[in-house]
Amino acid sequence: MLFFLNLRANYRSLKSLKPYSIPYTGLKLGKHSFDFEITKAFFDEFEYSLVKSGKLNCRVELDKQETMIILDFKISGTIDMGCDRCLAEYPQVIETGERAIAKFGEVEIGDDEVDIITLSKNDHEINVAGLIYEYINVAVPFVAVCGYEGKTQYCDIEMLDQLDKLASGEEPPSEDADPRWDALKKIK
Template sequence: MQIVKYLKQYRIPFSGLVAGKHKFDFEIDNKFFDCYEHSIVKKGQLKADVELTKQENMLVVNFHIYGTIQLNCDVCLSEFEAPQDFQERALVKFTEESWENSTEEVIVLAKTDYELDIAELLYEYINVRVPYYSKCTEQGVNLSCDPEMLAKIGTDTTEQDEDSNEEEKIDPRWDILKNIKNN
């Protein structure tokens, strides 16, 4: 119940707005990400500047999201801040029929709806921006990987390589199987 109450602040009541452009500002912090159990991003400080253009049968919603999110480096495992600054757009159409076929670009609402919940959109836009492979030196600003961790990883990988080489030398059955492939 607490989660639903917290996410209510990310709703835009559009029914009382006159046609034209309207601006809204939203803060996105750790509490926002805590509301989503399986979120890739767990921590962050972002702002969302939202410009809603109301027309007779639709809304055009432009998002400018900027700030930082916390990521874990896939190389040295340290946590670092990754700056974010991007823009997105969503179209909202109204229909009298109950139509559940919303897409990524077009959101469909009933004519009786009076507010737009953008929490899910913000969540998706931010999480989609998380790189598949996070690295301090690539997504961070003026950062480098933790040298102590790199040293530990470097020694562990060389030991593993030596172990695998010894296994190949010890077991002669593999050499016999390699000869079958050559015939």
């Protein structure tokens, strides 16, 4: 949420993220649903993004009340990841649900309530691109693996075999190997 709050003003200026704006001033009180498609073009808008491409669907359920807006996000689909074991590209399934609260008011909420977005009377829409981006990145697994050691179509079997050889010590040392490493190998 902190990422979204710090860059909220910047999203208003990015025309490519305009489709992720929800105009709430004309909506009646109650629940409303909005669907968004997340593709590579979406991730291209975020510099240094952990996720570079994917195909996800995001449903935002907006509950407009007198003093606040409650946003419930349900995001599902796949993102393209690199396996941390065999380095192969594979589609990582992502399913997450999150909630954000936006309150109407002129005074910014303090640091103790950082998860609440403040909407001024001059705001007429809320851009959810930053929230969607943040929720997808938080859902990325800490360790990305494409499967169970070569049992999926995405696994790079040659790389796994090479890693097994290196781990077992079967790989012959190269001629240009640094002799200082020999002392460390003895510790093993």
